[in-house]
Amino acid sequence: MSSAGHLPPVMIRPDGSAELLDVPGGVPLGVGGVPFGTVEQELPPGSLLALYTDGLVENRSRPIDIALESMTRILQGRQHSLERTSDMLLGTLRPDPDDDVALLLVRTLG
Template sequence: MDELVIEMAQEHPDDTGFTSIAVGATCLYAIYDPATRRCAMASAGHPPPAIISPDGTVAFADVPPGPPIGVGMMEYESVEMELAEGSVIALYTDGLIETRGRDIDEGLDRLRGALAEPAPALDELCAAVVEAMVATAPSEDDVTLLLARPHATKRDAGP
C-alpha cells in the first residue's frame, strides 16, 4: 500500500510540480485466524486497537507504530496475539481519542473506561462509547469505531 500511494502521488503532480494527492494516511492492518484464535497486526501510524477480554478488562495491543502510508517504503513490524474466546477488538480512528488541547493518553484512558462499561450487544456498546467520547470532548476530526467479536472455528473431533 505504501508503494502504491507513493506511485499515485508521483503520477499526479499539480501545476507547481508537487503532488496533488494528499500523501500520508494511517492504517492498522489485522488478520484473525479463527482456527488458532491468533490475530496478527501491523500499524502504519494508527492508534493501537483495544482488546476487551471476556472478564471486561480493556487493554491496548502493543503494536509498534510504523510510519504513515505514503511517507516512504519502510518496513512495518507486525505482532501476533491470541484472542480469548469472547474477546472484543475495538478499531478506531484518532478522532475518537484526540482533540485539540487534550493529551492522547487522556483520550486512551477515557476510551478504556467507556469500553469497560457493560452492554448487551456490540452495536449498543459502540453507540454508547461514541456518545461518551464525543459528548465530553467533541472532535474536529473523523470519528470511527468498529467493534468485532472474533469466534474460533469449531475443530472436527474426527471419526
C-alpha cells in the same frame, strides 16, 4: 497486527478487563517502500477488539493519554452489542465530532 500509523487497538477480554495492545508503530497505509512491524496477539473467544482513528480520542482540551484511559474505562466490563458499544464510545468521547472518526469493533467467536 500492525498499527498502520494509528493508535493502539483496545482488547476487552471475556472477563471484562481491557488493555491497550502493544502494537509496533508504523506509517499510514498506502505509504510504499517503508518497512513496518507486526505482532500476533491471541484473542480469546468472546473478546472484543476496538480499532479506531485518532479522531475518536484526540481533543485539544484533553491529553491523549487521558482520552485513551477514558475509552478503556468505557469498554471495561461491558457486554453490550457491538452497535450499543459503538454508540457509547461515540456519544461519550465525541458527542460533537470536529474531526473524522472511524471505529471498527470485532467480537471473536468460540
